[in-house]
Amino acid sequence: MKILYPEKIKFLEKKANEIRQLIIESLSISGSGHTAGSLGMADIFTYLYFHGLNHNPEKPDWPERDRLILSNGHICPVLYATLALAGYFPVAEMRKLRKFKSGLQGHPERGALPGIETTSGPLGSGLSQAIGMALADKLDNGPTSERFFYCLLSDGELNEGNSWEAIMLAGREGFHNLIAIVDRNNIQIDGYTEDVMPLEPLADKWRAFNWQVIEINGHNFEEIHEAIGLAKSVFGRPTVIIAHTIPGKGVLDFERRFDWHGKAPDKKESKKALKELRSFGGNLDEE
Amino acid sequence: MSRNFLNPKISLNPDVFSLRVKYEETREGFGRGLLQAGRDDKRVVALTADLASSTKTDYFAEEFPERFFEMGVAEQNMAGVSSGLAAMNKVPFIASFAVFSPGRNWEQIRTTICLNNQNVKIIGFHAGVATGPDGATHQALEDLALMRVLPNIIVISPADSLEAEKATLAAARIKKPVYLRFFREKSPIITTPETRFIIGKANLLWQGEEPQVSIISTGITVFQALLAAKKLWVEEKISVQVFNFHTIKPLDTQVLDLAARTGAVVVTEDHQKAGGLGGAIAEYYTQKKPTLMEFVGLNDEFGQTGQAVQLLEHYGLDSNGIITAVKRALKRKN
Numbered sequence: 001m002k003i004l005y006p007e008k009i010k011f012l013e014k015k016a017n018e019i020r021q022l023i024i025e026s027l028s029i030s031g032s033g034h035t036a037g038s039l040g041m042a043d044i045f046t047y048l049y050f051h052g053l054n055h056n057p058e059k060p061d062w063p064e065r066d067r068l069i070l071s072n073g074h075i076c077p078v079l080y081a082t083l084a085l086a087g088y089f090p091v092a093e094m095r096k097l098r099k100f101k102s103g104l105q106g107h108p109e110r111g112a113l114p115g116i117e118t119t120s121g122p123l124g125s126g127l128s129q130a131i132g133m134a135l136a137d138k139l140d141n142g143p144t145s146e147r148f149f150y151c152l153l154s155d156g157e158l159n160e161g162n163s164w165e166a167i168m169l170a171g172r173e174g175f176h177n178l179i180a181i182v183d184r185n186n187i188q189i190d191g192y193t194e195d196v197m198p199l200e201p202l203a204d205k206w207r208a209f210n211w212q213v214i215e216i217n218g219h220n221f222e223e224i225h226e227a228i229g230l231a232k233s234v235f236g237r238p239t240v241i242i243a244h245t246i247p248g249k250g251v252l253d254f255e256r257r258f259d260w261h262g263k264a265p266d267k268k269e270s271k272k273a274l275k276e277l278r279s280f281g282g283n284l285d286e287e
Numbered sequence: 288m289s290r291n292f293l294n295p296k297i298s299l300n301p302d303v304f305s306l307r308v309k310y311e312e313t314r315e316g317f318g319r320g321l322l323q324a325g326r327d328d329k330r331v332v333a334l335t336a337d338l339a340s341s342t343k344t345d346y347f348a349e350e351f352p353e354r355f356f357e358m359g360v361a362e363q364n365m366a367g368v369s370s371g372l373a374a375m376n377k378v379p380f381i382a383s384f385a386v387f388s389p390g391r392n393w394e395q396i397r398t399t400i401c402l403n404n405q406n407v408k409i410i411g412f413h414a415g416v417a418t419g420p421d422g423a424t425h426q427a428l429e430d431l432a433l434m435r436v437l438p439n440i441i442v443i444s445p446a447d448s449l450e451a452e453k454a455t456l457a458a459a460r461i462k463k464p465v466y467l468r469f470f471r472e473k474s475p476i477i478t479t480p481e482t483r484f485i486i487g488k489a490n491l492l493w494q495g496e497e498p499q500v501s502i503i504s505t506g507i508t509v510f511q512a513l514l515a516a517k518k519l520w521v522e523e524k525i526s527v528q529v530f531n532f533h534t535i536k537p538l539d540t541q542v543l544d545l546a547a548r549t550g551a552v553v554v555t556e557d558h559q560k561a562g563g564l565g566g567a568i569a570e571y572y573t574q575k576k577p578t579l580m581e582f583v584g585l586n587d588e589f590g591q592t593g594q595a596v597q598l599l600e601h602y603g604l605d606s607n608g609i610i611t612a613v614k615r616a617l618k619r620k621n
Contacts, residue, residue: 069371110403118374119403125367125395132371132379135356139332139377162395165364 001232002051004225012221015085016046020250021277022081022094028270030098033106036247036260037154038078040185040218044243045082047224048150057087060114066147067117067133071126072154072183073107074262080104080113088115124160127151127180131166134175143176148232151180156188159197164209170238171210178238179231180211183218185247187258206240218243251276292520294491298481303510304517310473314412316448317469318343320455321380325351328378331459334369335382336362342382342412362388366395366409373405378459385411385427385468393433400464401437408458409434409466414444415557416590416598417472417507426590427468432562434466435536441486442536444468444556444564446509447476450533453484461486470507470557472595477510477531489539493517495526499620500553500613501546502529505564508555508583511599514606519613527613535564543571547578551616555583555609557599581616583609 019042027033049055054066070079077097084091089103096102103113107121118129130151137145157163170178182202190196199205203213212234216223224243231239247261248254251273254265265273293299302308325331325347332354339345339357348355358365362383369379381388389396389409400407411430418426435442441463445451451469458465483490492509493502493516504512512529519525528549530542546552552572554565565582572578585602599605603612 067374118370119398122394122398125363125370125399128364128367128395129371129374129399131364132368132373133375134371135368136332136372136375136377139353140375162363162367165359165361166367169358169361169364169368 001229004051004221008051009221012046012050015050016042017250017277017280018085019046019078019081021274022085022091023077024251024265024270024273024277026081026094026097027077027264028267029095031264033077033098033264034074034262035254035264036187036257037072037075037183037185039251039254040245040247040249041075041078041152041183042249043219043221044152044181044224045078047221049082049086051225052228053150054148057115060088064147067130067149069117069126069130069149069151070108070120071151072123072157073120076108079108083113083115089113123154123157124162126153127163127166127170130178131170131173134178135173137177138175145177148177148179149175151178153180153182155182155184155186155193155199158182158199158202167206167209167211174210174236175238176235179228180238180240182240182242183245184242185245187247187261189258189261191258203242210237212237212239213242214239215242215244218245219249292493292495292516294494297483297490298479299492300476300479303475303477303513308475310475311448312471312473313445313448313451313469314343314471316445316451317410317455317467318346320452322346322350324456324459325354328459330376331378331380332356332372333380333382334358334365336360336365336387338383342410344380344382362392363395366392367399369407370399370403370405373407378406378408380408380410382410382412384413384425385430386413386425389430389433389466390427397437401439404439405464406462407464409464410469411466412469413471414468415470415507416585416602416604417470417557417595419472419595419598420592422592423589428559428585428590429562430468431535431556431558431564432566435567440464440466440536441534442466442468443486443534444505445533446506446531447474447478449476449478449480449482450484454533457484457486468506472507474507475510477513484533487534487537487539489534489542490531491528492531493527493529495520495528498526498528498549500527500551500616501549502527502553502555502609502613503532503546503564503568504529504555505532505535507557508604508609511604511606512555512609515609515613518606519610525613525617532564535567538567538571540571540575543568544576547572547576551579551581551620553581553583553609553612553616555604557604558584560584560586579616579619581612583612
């Protein structure tokens, strides 16, 4: 694993800020889409695509790459913004988010854009797909394969029975190279997760299904880095990283509010948000 | 014994109407086909949801244990896992009863297999009331409708165990999502190893002279349609032609145009009348070639417990039910 130097952390913080700006800009142009979850996961996406993942934006279909499955497809603005800044496609494409005939479909579609591993949106089936990929990899490369399979899930989608079917199977298979990351932001469409359908004690639930569980602050690059390292070092068990995140992170007006789950900022809101983000020192124009 | 009108060009079983005819379950054909597909192509893998022996995936599992994945009773997960396997260049066959797969996991099939366009084969067993004593909960009567409305997928419903075997091998070779529908009851083997099987090409089985009605059948009702054709000719000199539509999607529209020339078409299937083969053909005819049609199938009702033969008779899916439908068609035509 690559060492995470302090200079790299600074770089990642700046990159995450750029990603957040791109999310806000594209959502305000599209007029619809999911703001809170996208902003909340910006740091984890930044870490994965700019430090953690073994991938090559110039060769998106490179067979040896790690796989990243986004199960909760509705936060695709963060996936698109990260892929664009990582070099998978031109940043200018972000203006086409949710537009007619665009590769940036409302929910991600395999084949529509380089770097999209699977079509997703309907909740609860992403982990199943990551498991299928890990099974195929185990067949081809044996139980010591160095290819990693990341699955990003929302906490709300843990209401789905399918999620637990997959969690049970992965526990049985004991994949060393499967890493699930749960965006534990405590909100879902109808309200706070613990009001809608309580998930706690969430870590105990995963542990009971034979997973290694790591809880982190999902906005702290050192903690993200350490958790991924720990996940990779444990053999015979899959790892879930329960990443505590702040929905809407980076824009005070949007933070921790479930009403920002499924809507996009209007022009005024977006202007204010961008001003706030830029004042944090991540201004693209200063480069 | 009067003249036999079996199509000589496709090498059908000459014993089909005799007491010597061999009976076999379609799942036996699937089990053999899957094993052979596994030998031919090491990318082929099999998954089941706690039904290895009922789906005959156990033949494959015995020879290729490392390529066989037991999913437990979790059909939704099985669909998603198969999509992931296909994304890594495997050719997964997922096997369960049709009420569970594609019944319970329809959305996972829609999103992760069809919209995702992954090379997965969905195998649904215990289709139709011919499932028998298990009763209505286990008799899939809606699966053709569920599958044929999905873009990208091919839908196949074989008529006997040999055709089941060929369909399985053909499904393994074509790089597309495929749904294969199998019924539980042992049935007479109509075809021979030489009978052609081409996805999307219907076979003419019975070619009466100057046919007055075309019977288009699929699955277990194909044999019943042949019995009906023979009885109609022997007892009443009513001449028909019988087609086996083993592929529901894509529809063989060339053959449909040909069948329409009789001016009356009877469609038979062990499925709801709504949404199945009859529905698919009606969609084609109403748009391209308006044709008088009669449907043999379940009339917006569920099945029940009973022996397959009793249930086929009760719901009018046997040869007598088909004869009645042919006569209804003739009456409307003349």
